[in-house]
Amino acid sequence: MVRWTWRKRVVCAALAVTGLACVPIPAGADASAPPGLDFARALGTPALPGIYGPDTAVVVLGYGLTPEGTMREELVRRLRAGLAQAVFAPWSPIIVTGGNPRAGLSEADAMADWLVAAGIDQSRIIRESEADSTVANARNTAAMLADKGLRSVVLVTSEDHIARARGAFVDAGVLVVGDLTPDRAQWDSAPLHIGRFGPASSAR
Incomplete structure (x- = not known):
């Protein structure tokens, strides 16, 4: 059975x-x-995302936009890892954090637009568009967590940034229960998309 x-x-x-x-x-x-x-x-698949509830936020950290306001490949890779984590934790809100506007667009706005285009419901996304550093990412996110009654976070950023990011969030009083990087979730070649009835692969 x-x-x-x-x-x-x-x-x-x-x-x-x-x-x-x-x-x-x-x-x-x-x-x-x-x-x-x-x-x-x-099969040698890298570490999988985890399953979390509605009191744990998925936090995707920003990366500098081009002068034209478009996302660089590294930020897209972070978002794809964040999207994979969002599939595993469908009740978790998603915080996109990053200011540094270019051509009138902040990192957080660019990330949110990408996630919505990938099928994430707009209401699930929380934009933090003021941070201009990792420390500010952590400090501003901590304030948002307290305001919304969220307990903990899963951090999503680049492999060479995760240790510094985790330290900054811990210093800001944030409970970090997990982290994910594109290098440990190497699915950036898969066309991830969240369809109406759940996770699916969109056609190329």
């Missing part, structure tokens, strides 16, 4: 976005890990 819980269903839906299969665990088998996790590790 195979038993499916809502957590397993969410994990399997998210694994489907990556192109991996999710196989039910028969009764009596070790179910201590989400289904598909050992299979993913066996």
Whole structure:
């Protein structure tokens, strides 16, 4: 007999976005890990995003826009990792943090527009468009968390930035329960999109 819980269903839906299969665990088998996790590790897949509730925000840190106000590739990679995390935690709000406007557009606005175009509901996104540094990212996000009654965050940024970002958020009094980088969620080649009925791969 195979038993499916809502957590397993969410994990399997998210694994489907990556192109991996999710196989039910028969009764009596070790179910201590989400289904598909050992299979993913066996294939050498990088660390997977985690499942979190509505009191944990997914925080995507900005990266400098071009003078024309367009996003650089590194910021797009962060957003794709953030989108993967958003699939795993569909109840989590998403905070995009970054000011430094170029051509009248802040990093946060550019990120929010990208996520909406990828299928994320606008109401799920919180824009923090004043920060001009990692320390300000952390300080301003901490104020937003307190204002909205959120308990913790999952940080999404580049691999060479994650340690500094985590330190800044901890110093700002933010509980960091997880982090994800494009290098550990190497799915930037997959055309991720959140469709009306859940995660799906859009056509090229």
